[in-house]
Amino acid sequence: MSINPNWEKLLTNFSKLGIDELNKRQNDLDWLLAENGVTYNVYNDPNGLNRPWNLNIIPFIIDQKEWKTIEKGLQQRAHLLDLVLKDIYGKQELIKNGIVPSEIIFAHRGFLRPCHQIQYKTTQQLLIHSADLARGPDGRMWVVNDRTETPSGMGYSLENRFSVREVVPDFFKEINVKQPFGFFKDLNDLLINSASTNKENPTIVILTPGPHNETYFEHAYLSSFLGYPLVKGNDLVVRENKVWVKTLKGLIQVDVIYRRVDDAYSDPLELKGDSYLGVAGLLNVVRAQNVSIINPIGSGVLENPGLIPFMNSVCKYFLKEDLILPQIASWWCGQEKELKFVLENIKKFVVKPIDNTHREHIYFCEFLNDEEIEVLKQEILAKPYRYVAQEKISFSTAPNFTENSLEPRKVMCRTFAVAKEKSFSIMPGGLVRVASDRKKIRVSNQKGGTSKDFWVTNNTDNTLKKRQRYHWHHASANNFSGIENLPSNTAENLFWSGRYLARTLVTARYIRMVLNQVTNYEFNKRESDTESLHILYQSITHLTSIFPGFTGKNKEKAIENPLEEIAIVLFDKTQMGSLAHALSSFKNSYYSLRNLWSKDMWRVYDMLQKVWQDFDKEDHQNIPKITKLLDTMITKLIAFIGLIEESILVDQGLLLYFIGLQMEQAIMTIDKSRALLTISYDEDVEYEILESLLNSHESLNIYRYSFRSYLDVENVIKLILLDDSYSRSLKYQLNRIRRDISKLPKRTNDTASTSVEIAILKACKIIENAKASSLTKVDKNAFTRSELEELLASLSDLIHNTSLSLTDMYFNHSDEQIQLVNQNYTL
Incomplete structure (x- = not known):
């Protein structure tokens, strides 16, 4: 041969x-x-x-x-x-x-x-x-x-x-x-x-x-x-x-x-x-x-x-x-002679409809039994013009x-x-x-x-040995080279990619912190640890908004088996605030933007997905294995976030991604602070709560370097909420959102603040005037810091309004499309 x-x-x-x-x-x-x-x-x-x-x-x-x-x-x-x-x-x-x-x-x-x-x-x-x-x-x-x-x-x-x-x-x-x-x-x-x-x-x-x-x-x-x-x-x-x-x-x-x-x-x-x-x-x-x-x-x-x-x-x-x-070789069944020939020899043919717009079935007749052949024949006879028989x-x-x-x-x-x-x-x-x-x-x-690579070869043609390069004519320069020309769907997906990434990272870090506290409690069994742990459980519910969770009538039952509730927060993607849901939402935005991502980003994302998908459901109650999973996820997320900043130009929409990232981080900083700082606790419990907050915020070492003091609510508020030079502080995040929004294209020649800027400017002004000494004051007989709660609540509303205004101005795809004439014809 x-x-x-x-x-x-x-x-x-x-x-x-x-x-x-x-x-x-x-x-x-x-x-x-x-x-x-x-x-x-x-x-x-x-x-x-x-x-x-x-x-x-x-x-x-x-x-x-x-x-x-x-x-x-x-x-x-x-x-x-x-x-x-x-x-x-x-x-x-x-x-x-x-x-x-x-x-x-x-x-x-x-x-x-x-x-x-x-x-x-x-x-x-x-x-x-x-x-x-x-x-x-x-x-x-x-x-x-x-x-x-x-x-x-x-x-x-x-x-x-x-x-x-x-x-x-x-x-x-x-x-x-x-x-x-x-x-x-x-x-x-x-x-x-x-x-x-x-x-x-x-x-x-x-x-x-x-x-x-x-x-x-x-x-x-x-x-x-x-x-x-x-x-x-x-x-x-x-x-x-x-x-x-x-x-x-x-x-x-x-x-x-x-x-x-x-x-x-x-x-x-x-x-x-x-x-x-x-x-x-x-x-x-x-x-x-x-x-x-x-x-x-x-x-x-x-x-x-x-x-x-x-x-x-x-x-x-x-x-x-x-x-x-x-x-x-093909026979159209709409002709009498051809129809008869096809029906008499149907076992030899492959029968197809003349179009496949509805993914109609193709019949390999040699594999059909007598009953199926008879059904097919009746279909052909009913509308012979709709079928073609082809030689096998x-x-x-x-x-x-x-x-x-x-x-x-x-x-x-x-x-x-x-x-x-x-x-x-x-x-x-x-x-x-x-x-x-x-x-x-x-x-x-x-x-x-x-699939296979398809080679056309010629071993006698020396011209093929020359190195060939892609070369576009100068007239093909991209008209969409500035951020003002960014298509609105791309802009929206970049914005939400930033939000979902931030939500995923903050949630993973927070749950990891709580699981570490659970492990510490198993060793210490102190009374203050028990109370602080219960507070942290409740804060998970407030952070993720997966109710009832560790609150209300469900509280005692959830605390008896906290890992069961935490597993829902982590792995149930039907729950909107869960880590799984955030990852799934990010995946949707991610695939919508795949033409922007570099190959390195694909590799990191692929590893991230693989780690998450390969986690065994039987380990959902195993704290060390969950913690190890979260450690790996956090590392991959940080690597991916770093690659985004390296791989996408501001004019390609990086600005929108940063706005979404900072906005979600700010919202979750507010939610964590409302859950852990607005109520005054006994000294030992408060120490545990403050340390947990700083740990979840990756800020404990920064705090020690900045204040060199015993953990104190006022100093924590200064660092986490009011520091204008620390990138993880709420004040820094709000100012970054304001600066980035001000760089977005204006829809008119009016240089005054746009509707998108109004709410964020107000938020920045409020936090600029806030004083840590006032925010730490505890109401008499109430054990709450009402001024701090009011501040955080108003800032949360203003960020939400900023997001809505941003959507209305830049991401509105709501034009309704209505057909004037019915074009559905019976064939």
Whole structure:
């Protein structure tokens, strides 16, 4: 048996490394992808939404000679589908001349009537095309599917190349592999040149459905790689028949939208009325040619296996030539002869609906029993025009490194084309997907498939040995380079990331302090320790607002088994004040901002998540193990906070993150102080309480250095609340919030204080005038420091009002979107 010459040199390099080294490198590759946060979201996955991306160490190879034919065929197909798209929403000559049956177009949910007769300024309408290829029985690459709505995979293919190159550079020895640098430059040029206006530097955004979308990693990855802001539908708004992005400063007109939101969800005004992913009125802006959308809304109609039986006729009609790339043999059931043939031979076929917009089932008929076959036949007979039968062919396999050996797995190759002048630029390579098992027929990431790096090689081409670099044209400079241009969703997520991080860190430190006090009590058993411990238990409830907790009628029961209540505070993510809830909330904001985070931040975050998720539920009542967990979590959180300050520019939104961080720290400083300082206790108890407060605040050593005295309420108040030079004091935090808010963009030219500044300015003035000697006074017969309580309560309200004003001014996404006409058509 001979070895394919394309693989011979790779196998030589492979054998030089040896099995043990390859195992190690595969593990290194898995680790690198996990550390870099490369994920693919799998819906309803019991293991969680963000599944690590799987990349096999052995690449897939095609020689340049074969690739030239494939490339030419892909350019032809992209050009042909562009003509089909123009015809479907234009003259509809294919239907009028009987080339394509009308049912194939009009019964496809991707055909959107509101898009009919829309005119575009670009030469091509289909600007990005993706084709799924597989090697057929004749040895040639066959077209299996077309992807035109929101083609995915470009970002994953790029990450595959970077990862393989980093982990196994040995594989590339004496093998010339074409790089995708030129293709991504063409993609960037496409985005710039597609602008409906002739701006030298158009405003370009990438529209994502959000972090729960299956390919969200890629949306964020391309945003970071290309340098364009990632926005959600509620970041954009239509005004004066133009699209605007909502920023901290106000509205900025958008010229180009690289769309990753499905067609029907793009405009709730004219399309899917209950969509919160799109922009109301977007289609009308497209009609007015005031914005360019890539790909245009309505292009999903081309993702249509019903077209495949007619594509060669379409090619002859438009181009007067045959298809270069063969297609999978297909029979549309809307024709009487074909319907009869399919029903008589159904066991031989794979049956598909003509569209998959609702993730309809695909039937591999050879695996169906007689009853299931009969049900399928009845479905086809009820609406024959909705179904296509395709020949079941045994696609070829490629070697996959699995469990110390190479084994054959079925593969599917996704290729990418972008419009360039009057033709299409083809990525050299693409995304290779591999079946999850050697016996599996279907290749799908949602079904657990893996991936491969895709090599196009030419060992006789010396030009491939030159180092290639990414180089964007100067006109692609980011318009969103100042904080005033920060999209409002990004700003809001940065603000809440700061708040959730602070809440997580302060809660973890506080619970750790209480657990240490519990341990000390087990050794000492002093009466003052018992009282102070009960006070600390109650303070947990007041700090987290998880009632009844250690208060009210539940108090005695909770104190009998305090670890049970503390476990709720730590691990029950359904409780809003719990540590688990804060971590979960931070995770949501974190994934929404993943295009801003550095790789080091991903690594620290991944370690943080792993430590938390791996903690055994059986240890929820084990104080030493919980304390060790909190120690590790606190260390990772501090490292992450430090990396944020290193990795994000102020103009990228660091200012909003700091405002959120300081605001939450200030709120929790107030809550701790209200719980522990506003009531006067006996001397021994008060000493324990003050020491506990300083410990939770990481301020005991600072106190000793500053005052060199016995713990005293007045000095503690001076340090924790009133010191204007200590970064953890309330006064410092409030002044920092005031300074940072004053740097936020003003919505008007008025230099007077904005509504956001009014409450925080008042808070700073109140604390500036506060005196520790007055705040320590205890009311007669009441044992309370009412002046201190009033001060803290008023400051808490002012911070809350500041947060509300900040939200109203900068983070308001509440524009209601109502559909004017029902667009739900019965098919």
